[in-house]
Amino acid sequence: xxxxxxxxxxxxxxxxxxxxxxxxxxxxxxxxxxxxxxxxxxxxxxxxxxxxxxxxxxxxxxxxxxxxxxxxxxxxxxxxxxxxxxxxxxxxxxxxxxxxxxxxxxxxxxxxxxxxxxxxxxxxxxxxxxxxxxxxxxxxxxxxxxxxxxxxxxxxxxxxxxxxxxxxxxxxxxxxxxxxxxxxxxxxxxxxxxxxxxxxxxxxxxxxxxxxxxxxxxxxxxxxxxxxxxxxxxxxxxxxxxxxxxxxxxxxxxxxxxxxxxxxxxxxxxxxxxxxxxxxxxxxxxxxxxxxxxxxxxxxxxxxxxxxxxxxxxxxxxxxxxxxxxxxxxxxxxxxxxxxxxxxxxxxxxxxxxxxxxxxxxxxxxxxxxxxxxxxxxxxxxxxxxxxxxxxx
Amino acid sequence: xxxxxxxxxxxxxxxxxxxxxxxxxxxxxxxxxxxxxxxxxxxxxxxxxxxxxxxxxxxxxxxxxxxxxxxxxxxxxxxxxxxxxxxxxxxxxxxxxxxxxxxxxxxxxxxxxxxxxxxxxxxxxxxxxxxxxxxxxxxxxxxxxxxxxxxxxxxxxxxxxxxxxxxxxxxxxxxxxxxxxxxxxxxxxxxxxxxxxxxxxxxxxxxxxxxxxxxxxxxxxxxxxxxxxxxxxxxxxxxxxxxxxxxxxxxxxxxxxxxxxxxxxxxxxxxxxxxxxxxxxxxxxxxxxxxxxxxxxxxxxxxxxxxxxxxxxxxxxxxxxxxxxxxxxxxxxxxxxxxxxxxxxxxxxxxxxxxxxxxxxxxxxxxxxxxxxxxxxxxxxxxxxxxxxxxxx
Numbered sequence: 001x002x003x004x005x006x007x008x009x010x011x012x013x014x015x016x017x018x019x020x021x022x023x024x025x026x027x028x029x030x031x032x033x034x035x036x037x038x039x040x041x042x043x044x045x046x047x048x049x050x051x052x053x054x055x056x057x058x059x060x061x062x063x064x065x066x067x068x069x070x071x072x073x074x075x076x077x078x079x080x081x082x083x084x085x086x087x088x089x090x091x092x093x094x095x096x097x098x099x100x101x102x103x104x105x106x107x108x109x110x111x112x113x114x115x116x117x118x119x120x121x122x123x124x125x126x127x128x129x130x131x132x133x134x135x136x137x138x139x140x141x142x143x144x145x146x147x148x149x150x151x152x153x154x155x156x157x158x159x160x161x162x163x164x165x166x167x168x169x170x171x172x173x174x175x176x177x178x179x180x181x182x183x184x185x186x187x188x189x190x191x192x193x194x195x196x197x198x199x200x201x202x203x204x205x206x207x208x209x210x211x212x213x214x215x216x217x218x219x220x221x222x223x224x225x226x227x228x229x230x231x232x233x234x235x236x237x238x239x240x241x242x243x244x245x246x247x248x249x250x251x252x253x254x255x256x257x258x259x260x261x262x263x264x265x266x267x268x269x270x271x272x273x274x275x276x277x278x279x280x281x282x283x284x285x286x287x288x289x290x291x292x293x294x295x296x297x298x299x300x301x302x303x304x305x306x307x308x309x310x311x312x313x314x315x316x317x318x319x320x321x322x323x324x325x326x327x328x329x330x331x332x333x334x335x336x337x338x339x340x341x342x343x344x345x346x347x348x349x350x351x352x353x354x355x356x357x358x359x360x361x362x363x364x365x366x367x368x369x370x371x372x373x374x375x376x377x378x379x380x381x382x383x384x385x386x387x388x389x390x391x392x393x
Numbered sequence: 394x395x396x397x398x399x400x401x402x403x404x405x406x407x408x409x410x411x412x413x414x415x416x417x418x419x420x421x422x423x424x425x426x427x428x429x430x431x432x433x434x435x436x437x438x439x440x441x442x443x444x445x446x447x448x449x450x451x452x453x454x455x456x457x458x459x460x461x462x463x464x465x466x467x468x469x470x471x472x473x474x475x476x477x478x479x480x481x482x483x484x485x486x487x488x489x490x491x492x493x494x495x496x497x498x499x500x501x502x503x504x505x506x507x508x509x510x511x512x513x514x515x516x517x518x519x520x521x522x523x524x525x526x527x528x529x530x531x532x533x534x535x536x537x538x539x540x541x542x543x544x545x546x547x548x549x550x551x552x553x554x555x556x557x558x559x560x561x562x563x564x565x566x567x568x569x570x571x572x573x574x575x576x577x578x579x580x581x582x583x584x585x586x587x588x589x590x591x592x593x594x595x596x597x598x599x600x601x602x603x604x605x606x607x608x609x610x611x612x613x614x615x616x617x618x619x620x621x622x623x624x625x626x627x628x629x630x631x632x633x634x635x636x637x638x639x640x641x642x643x644x645x646x647x648x649x650x651x652x653x654x655x656x657x658x659x660x661x662x663x664x665x666x667x668x669x670x671x672x673x674x675x676x677x678x679x680x681x682x683x684x685x686x687x688x689x690x691x692x693x694x695x696x697x698x699x700x701x702x703x704x705x706x707x708x709x710x711x712x713x714x715x716x717x718x719x720x721x722x723x724x725x726x727x728x729x730x731x732x733x734x735x736x737x738x739x740x741x742x743x744x745x746x747x748x749x750x751x752x753x754x755x756x757x758x759x760x761x762x763x764x765x766x767x768x769x770x771x772x773x774x775x776x777x778x779x780x781x782x783x784x785x786x
Contacts, residue, residue, distance in 0.1 A: 006407070015394070
């Protein structure tokens with residue numbers, strides 16, 4: 001196991017009706033004037049924003065509203081938020097939404113106390129001196145941003161999608177009511193599930209040996225997703241399955257299951273170019289990329305793929321030919337993604353094979369290699385995109 | 394899943410040589426004058442206390458030493474610590490040890506800013522207004538106290554063992570170097586493993602239905618212990634196994650795997666009377682009690698015991714007779730405990746069957762019932778002690 005430091009100080013407030021307590025937690029963590037940051041009109045139409053603001057009013061907490069954050073959140077909305085926060089002397093951000101809203105708020109949190117351009121952090125990876133505190137009311141189990149210090153933003157000029165992470169960006173509190181996710185369309189629910197599973201697999205495929213505890217914890221989350229996702233696709237009002245998925249989504253990405261091991265994140269990297277270019281859902285892009293990546297790199301450590309096949313997908317180990325088991329596991333993963341309604345190739349995603357050179361170019365591998373479980377050259381990346389383009393069951 | 398709140402703000406600093414950084418973390422969390430609290434002379438003889446104090450000196454942090462905390466830590470040492478802290482204006486406690494030292498420090502942390510007797514918290518369960526901050530340098534994987542807000546203290550007058558818990562008692566930082574555990578005698582290592590597994594089983598046997606994510610996370614920790622414990626018993630210097638066990642021990646008890654479900658804790662309750670009366674190791678007492686408790690209560694939900702047998706112990710499910718599978722799992726647990734060198738009955742522990750009425754009396758069930766997975770009357774408790782007294786493979 002590698003040496004590590006891990007700190008997940010977020011207070012998670014989980015369960016039915018917990019969104020009505022957000023005023024209490026804003027107060028507890030020192031917010032006096034709050035930016036309520038949200039996405040589409042559904043948070044307004046469902047009455048959620050009203051319940052959130054009522055909870056703030058009950059604690060005499062002042063607030064402004066900033067909606068309109070879109071999936072694959074843009075820098076333009078971040079600049080708008082930074083300006084609004086400065087003008088209104090906002091001292092806490094309250095995100096009502098999923099990964100896009102939370103990631104956008106994290107960018108605002110970086111930008112408000114910073115004299116330069118917030119994009120500097122995403123470009124250079126520099127550490128912030130100060131950030132605005134964040135609170136969350138989560139409305140979809142997916143990105144795990146409610147428990148992580150990570151954020152991904154798309155720069156409209158050039159549609160560049162870049163990630164950044166700092167423990168200072170971890171939310172002070174995250175309110176998680178699984179009931180809020182019951183009205184999500186099946187497609188978005190499935191995208192969330194694909195994202196959660198990808199967060200685990202990106203940690204699972206490691207070059208660090210002898211990491212049984214985190215292997216087993218990763219498998220625990222995956223087994224849960226395999227059981228519970230089809231249940232919510234079949235019955236969106238299955239609270240118990242929604243609840244299991246919601247906690248799984250947090251555990252998948254707050255890094256308690258990923259400490260002390262090298263991680264990959266190349267599937268996320270390759271996917272970001274897809275959602276950057278086609279504006280597809282991140283989870284859908286991952287559903288197309290991840291099994292293709294697995295097929296391509298499995299020879300790097302075939303026993304690790306066989307382990308996943310046996311322990312997660314219930315395959316019988318082929319002791320004569322472990323690669324057969326590895327491939328069976330990848331097949332079962334792709335079949336699972338298809339069955340929950342995810343695309344499994346470029347056509348189903350709305351991407352085009354002839355764009356592969358553009359995707360590779362934008363990823364910027366150049367003549368070097370991307371680090372990860374297996375180092376990837378530009379040619380490797382193109383090959384993975386090709387497998388993804390043409391995949392079928 | 395039940396509604397829950399969960400916050401584990403401790404910063405974990407994990408890996409080889411990390412104890413040399415304790416001064417840095419004392420400083421980070423605001424300590425100026427520290428009580429270095431430790432147990433037996435082995436922490437001194439091994440040079441660990443010297444390394445810790447050197448690290449403090451390097452950061453110009455003042456300190457006092459208070460050693461001599463014993464297993465099943467006593468109130469007398471707590472009073473000594475409270476007095477010393479007040480006299481010396483200590484503003485942070487640095488625990489160098491395992492559960493006993495950390496639990497003792499938590500009691501001191503409660504007592505120093507409190508005008509009454511610290512024992513009030515253990516007697517009444519009242520919430521503290523203020524506590525001294527705690528830091529940890531962990532020397533054994535066992536109690537999980539480095540990641541929990543729990544503490545157990547024995548009152549010498551009457552040998553009463555009582556527990557208390559508050560999130561305010563969670564350590565600010567916990568330094569975890571698996572190498573420090575390599576010099577532990579095999580018996581203590583095994584006691585720690587038994588304690589870790591008990592912390593998981595106390596959460597696993599629940600009356601809350603549909604908790605797949607925490608079920609699977611619990612099983613992940615158990616599977617890790619089943620794999621790694623025999624390795625460290627066979628080779629105490631197996632760093633990788635020590636590291637896996639150490640993180641497993643923290644995850645087992647910081648409650649990330651126990652949220653949203655009712656828990657049991659009757660095995661811990663019954664064990665506390667054993668270690669209270671005979672001063673045996675807590676883990677050894679649990680090894681005797683826990684399988685006996687399982688045998689006695691399994692009929693309350695035989696499918697849950699069958700699930701553990703199949704998923705953790707690798708038993709084949711007997712679909713005709715699930716109770717046979719349940720019993721096979723319990724047998725395998727007891728056999729595992731025996732194989733790692735744990736006692737499995739009263740004689741091996743140094744307890745006496747004729748003391749059972751005393752144990753039941755001290756537990757104080759009276760004419761009521763102890764709550765838990767299965768409610769236990771005084772007669773139930775006596776029956777469990779009887780099974781434990783006479784158990785064999």
